[in-house]
Amino acid sequence: MKVAVTGLNNIDSPGPGVPVIRALKDSPDFKGDIIGLIYDSLEPGAYMKDVSKMNYLIPYPSNGLDALYERLESINEKENIDVIIPTLDSELYSFAKISKKLESIGIKTFLPTIDQLNYRAKDKLFEFCTKHDIKVPKNILATSIQDLYSIQSEFNYPVVVKGIFYDAYIVNNFDEAVTYYNKLSAKWGVPIIIQEYIKGDEYNVAALGDGKGNAVGAVPMKKLYITDKGKGWAGITINDPVLIEKSNKIISVLKWQSGTELEFVKEKGTNEYYLLEINPRFPAWVFLAVAAGQNLPYALFKLALGEEVEPFQSYSIGKIFIRYSWDLITDLKMFEEITVKGEINHG
Amino acid sequence: MDKKRYERPVIIKQYSGLMNKFGSSPVTKPMTEIDGIPIRRMVDEYGSPLFVFSEKKIRENYRKMYRLFKTRYPKVQFSWSYKTNYMNAVCSVFHQEGALAEVVSGYEYDRARRLGVEGRNIIFNGPDKNTASLERAIKESAKIHIDHFDELFEIIELTEKMNADVDVAIRVNMDTGIYPKWDRFGFNYENGEAMDAIKRIIKNPRLHLTGLHTHIGTYIMSADPYRVAASKLVNLANEIYKQYNIVLDYIDMGGGIPSNNTLKGQYLQAEQILPSLEDFADAITSPMFDLEMPHDELPTLYLENGRSLIDDAGYLISSVIANKRLSDGKRAVIIDAGVNYLFTSHWFNHKIVPGQQSGEFTENSAVYGPLCMNIDCLRENIVIPSFKKGDLVVILYVGAYSVTQWMQFITLRPNVIMVMEDGETELIRENENIEYINSLEKVPEILKNFSL
Amino acid sequence: MSNYIVSSNLAISDSGFLFYPATGESFTLNQIGIFILNKLREGKDENAVIQSLVDEYDVDKNTAERDFTDFIYQLKQNNLVQES
Numbered sequence: 040m041k042v043a044v045t046g047l048n049n050i051d052s053p054g055p056g057v058p059v060i061r062a063l064k065d066s067p068d069f070k071g072d073i074i075g076l077i078y079d080s081l082e083p084g085a086y087m088k089d090v091s092k093m094n095y096l097i098p099y100p101s102n103g104l105d106a107l108y109e110r111l112e113s114i115n116e117k118e119n120i121d122v123i124i125p126t127l128d129s130e131l132y133s134f135a136k137i138s139k140k141l142e143s144i145g146i147k148t149f150l151p152t153i154d155q156l157n158y159r160a161k162d163k164l165f166e167f168c169t170k171h172d173i174k175v176p177k178n179i180l181a182t183s184i185q186d187l188y189s190i191q192s193e194f195n196y197p198v199v200v201k202g203i204f205y206d207a208y209i210v211n212n213f214d215e216a217v218t219y220y221n222k223l224s225a226k227w228g229v230p231i232i233i234q235e236y237i238k239g240d241e242y243n244v245a246a247l248g249d250g251k252g253n254a255v256g257a258v259p260m261k262k263l264y265i266t267d268k269g270k271g272w273a274g275i276t277i278n279d280p281v282l283i284e285k286s287n288k289i290i291s292v293l294k295w296q297s298g299t300e301l302e303f304v305k306e307k308g309t310n311e312y313y314l315l316e317i318n319p320r321f322p323a324w325v326f327l328a329v330a331a332g333q334n335l336p337y338a339l340f341k342l343a344l345g346e347e348v349e350p351f352q353s354y355s356i357g358k359i360f361i362r363y364s365w366d367l368i369t370d371l372k373m374f375e376e377i378t379v380k381g382e383i384n385h386g
Numbered sequence: 387m388d389k390k391r392y393e394r395p396v397i398i399k400q401y402s403g404l405m406n407k408f409g410s411s412p413v414t415k416p417m418t419e420i421d422g423i424p425i426r427r428m429v430d431e432y433g434s435p436l437f438v439f440s441e442k443k444i445r446e447n448y449r450k451m452y453r454l455f456k457t458r459y460p461k462v463q464f465s466w467s468y469k470t471n472y473m474n475a476v477c478s479v480f481h482q483e484g485a486l487a488e489v490v491s492g493y494e495y496d497r498a499r500r501l502g503v504e505g506r507n508i509i510f511n512g513p514d515k516n517t518a519s520l521e522r523a524i525k526e527s528a529k530i531h532i533d534h535f536d537e538l539f540e541i542i543e544l545t546e547k548m549n550a551d552v553d554v555a556i557r558v559n560m561d562t563g564i565y566p567k568w569d570r571f572g573f574n575y576e577n578g579e580a581m582d583a584i585k586r587i588i589k590n591p592r593l594h595l596t597g598l599h600t601h602i603g604t605y606i607m608s609a610d611p612y613r614v615a616a617s618k619l620v621n622l623a624n625e626i627y628k629q630y631n632i633v634l635d636y637i638d639m640g641g642g643i644p645s646n647n648t649l650k651g652q653y654l655q656a657e658q659i660l661p662s663l664e665d666f667a668d669a670i671t672s673p674m675f676d677l678e679m680p681h682d683e684l685p686t687l688y689l690e691n692g693r694s695l696i697d698d699a700g701y702l703i704s705s706v707i708a709n710k711r712l713s714d715g716k717r718a719v720i721i722d723a724g725v726n727y728l729f730t731s732h733w734f735n736h737k738i739v740p741g742q743q744s745g746e747f748t749e750n751s752a753v754y755g756p757l758c759m760n761i762d763c764l765r766e767n768i769v770i771p772s773f774k775k776g777d778l779v780v781i782l783y784v785g786a787y788s789v790t791q792w793m794q795f796i797t798l799r800p801n802v803i804m805v806m807e808d809g810e811t812e813l814i815r816e817n818e819n820i821e822y823i824n825s826l827e828k829v830p831e832i833l834k835n836f837s838l
Numbered sequence: 839m840s841n842y843i844v845s846s847n848l849a850i851s852d853s854g855f856l857f858y859p860a861t862g863e864s865f866t867l868n869q870i871g872i873f874i875l876n877k878l879r880e881g882k883d884e885n886a887v888i889q890s891l892v893d894e895y896d897v898d899k900n901t902a903e904r905d906f907t908d909f910i911y912q913l914k915q916n917n918l919v920q921e922s
Contacts, residue, residue, distance in 0.1 A: 227653050375857075389896040392870065394870065395868065396868045396871050745868065
């Protein structure tokens with residue numbers, strides 16, 4: 040059995056690839072080899088000998104579908120991949136679009152549909168959630184600076200300015216909004232999401248939907264330490280039935296298929312949960328869910344293979360993750376291999 | 387002694403987080419032929435730059451799209467959006483496939499008539515239909531889609547003066563949840579203006595309301611707005627049926643379905659984020675089943691697809707004039723086709739691929755046209771292999787709006803050919819010459835003599 | 839005719855990977871790139887390098903000269919060679 044995983048960029052804003060691999064390997068039932076798929080020659084996961092056996096560079100999403108498919112096809116000729124688990128937001132559209140083609144060469148995936156991907160990204164989320172009694176901050180999609188003028192009439196400052204894939208900034212006035220609009224649109228393109236700012240604590244849920252409306256599992260976490268980039272550097276599993284119920288409901292109404300990270304904020308004063316975002320992949324802290332008793336990535340792997348999966352009933356409360364960094368030492372030879380051949384082999 | 391194969395020497399600095407060689411090499415897959423005809427041969431015969439249309443591709447696109455709609459709704463009629471590409475040969479292919487003509491000016495109307503399309507097979511849209519062209523359209527029983535009240539009143543006056551009856555539809559604009567909202571064309575749905583116009587038409591004995599029309603925008607990147615638009619038109623049609631017992635002949639959902647050409651400012655390629663054609667067909671057809679008239683009297687679904695049927699059937703072959711290094715070390719390639727032929731490059735990042743086998747090393751480059759103007763830039767950044775002077779490149783997705791919006795600025799417009807299904811190439815528009823351009827100009831007598 | 843001094847200690851592997859120890863930068867080159875850089879390291883001047891390109895590869899003198907000029911420009915940009 041060979042499983043290829045992307046997102047080995049275990050950096051200060053980490054991709055979920057390495058924790059997903061760790062989760063697979065953590066399952067006593069998992070027998071197989073891991074293949075790392077990387078976009079950059081310095082993705083740390085590719086240099087970790089006990090993470091993946093082989094690593095291959097693949098083309099960036101902005102290079103188009105053919106480029107990606109052709110590269111995967113040629114890797115598959117050597118490796119005979121059974122399952123690919125993509126873990127990065129910006130690549131999911133591409134993988135979802137070529138999933139049928141991948142299936143035809145024997146590679147299985149378990150991904151959200153394009154519609155589901157669109158639903159979570161657009162202002163439709165607002166309409167959709169209010170219809171199902173899920174509170175969400177107000178959103179507008181800006182495709183030009185012109186659109187920022189409507190902030191005044193729709194919200195009060197501060198507002199949150201978000202890129203379509205990543206990055207979010209809290210801004211206090213129009214000028215700041217313009218600055219971050221320009222910054223984000225240069226990096227990730229348009230639209231830019233302008234969101235009402237809800238004051239309160241953030242809660243995150245790692246979950247897995249089976250595509251039929253059931254949540255296979257859901258583990259909520261409160262961030263204990265947040266970096267200046269807004270990333271959780273430590274977190275603890277908590278017991279909140281309301282949060283679980285809300286997560287199950289979102290997965291059920293969306294018939295979500297694949298892993299997800301749901302981001303909520305609990306409004307100060309009212310204690311109401313607002314859904315901030317539906318991330319279409321597991322979070323980088325997903326191993327906390329595994330440690331708490333729900334091996335969601337392994338369950339996803341089984342779903343991808345078409346096997347039945349029993350929903351998880353519980354998880355341990357009070358499990359803590361604390362992220363740390365570690366300087367891996369390697370030689371120029373390794374860097375040369377990946378740069379020139381596009382491969383790193385840990386055999 | 388056999389010499390070793392040569393390619394341009396290349397050195398590329400490795401940056402982390404930037405394009406790697408494996409990431410970029412497939413992009414450079416060359417396109418050496420179109421429908422089996424080597425592009426080099428076409429250039430030898432017809433010159434460079436050269437616009438090429440594929441008859442086969444146009445027909446395939448049309449048939450695929452038609453099948454998608456026809457399998458979802460029983461009565462479907464396409465009309466070809468002239469403004470997208472009104473080259474006679476191109477229009478003829480669409481008419482052979484069964485498309486009506488959709489025109490938006492007296493000039494386009496004239497083009498369709500000269501091509502042999504009868505008035506009753508012309509949909510006359512647009513905000514500017516002058517009196518003469520309205521008169522002609524009424525006389526020739528074209529389908530007039532009324533855009534505003536002034537036009538409605540002019541048509542009423544004309545029918546009285548001409549003592550003629552006329553079939554009309556109205557164009558409806560509405561909120562479909564997309565930005566920008568196109569509310570400048572037609573009558574508004576939400577504020578009741580559309581229904582007002584409908585009542586006025588129905589009251590007039592000479593005017594016969596035969597259809598409803600909307601066109602929600604261009605390059606619409608999600609299918610849902612079409613669902614909203616279709617249900618609003620279906621509501622109107624049901625209202626007309628219930629109140630006046632009139633069954634409309636057709637509901638015209640316009641066009642606006644995108645091609646896979648990628649807009650500037652978009653991080654992902656169009657093909658990755660756009661809904662499939664099936665999604666658009668589902669969104670447009672599913673509300674049609676809420677129509678309340680008897681099933682054997684259901685209105686026909688009209689569509690005015692343009693871009694989505696022609697964009698990928700058009701190619702622009704161009705030759706490399708020179709390579710340059712810009713002051714910051716970035717490579718620039720100058721080719722013989724510029725923004726004067728590709729107006730669309732102002733908002734699209736047209737794909738540009740090599741026209742011959744090239745080395746595996748690629749480099750981020752700017753691609754400039756030949757005009758002595760700073761605006762003449764086709765791509766600010768594109769990862770392409772190195773070229774020699776005289777090498778060919780092929781610019782993709784140029785079938786829509788290029789050969790209608792092009793101009794003879796600084797250089798004259800080149801040949802346009804069509805690769806026919808039988809493998810022959812046919813010249814469908816000859817390159818312009820100085821006599822052709824000058825024949826329209828007049829120099830006042832007093833200016834004719836000068837000595838330098 | 840120009841002579842070029844190649845920065846010292848450059849590590850070039852057969853695979854076309856170049857590491858510049860003085861700055862920590864790395865580069866990739868294609869086979870022709872390696873060929874030219876090695877000739878320059880041997881101390882060959884512009885004429886000699888171009889002549890050896892024409893002798894060993896299927897290329898005419900004009901093309902070789904033009905490409906050589908562009909290549910040298912890139913090497914200079916990256917501080918890998920200096921004109922002597």
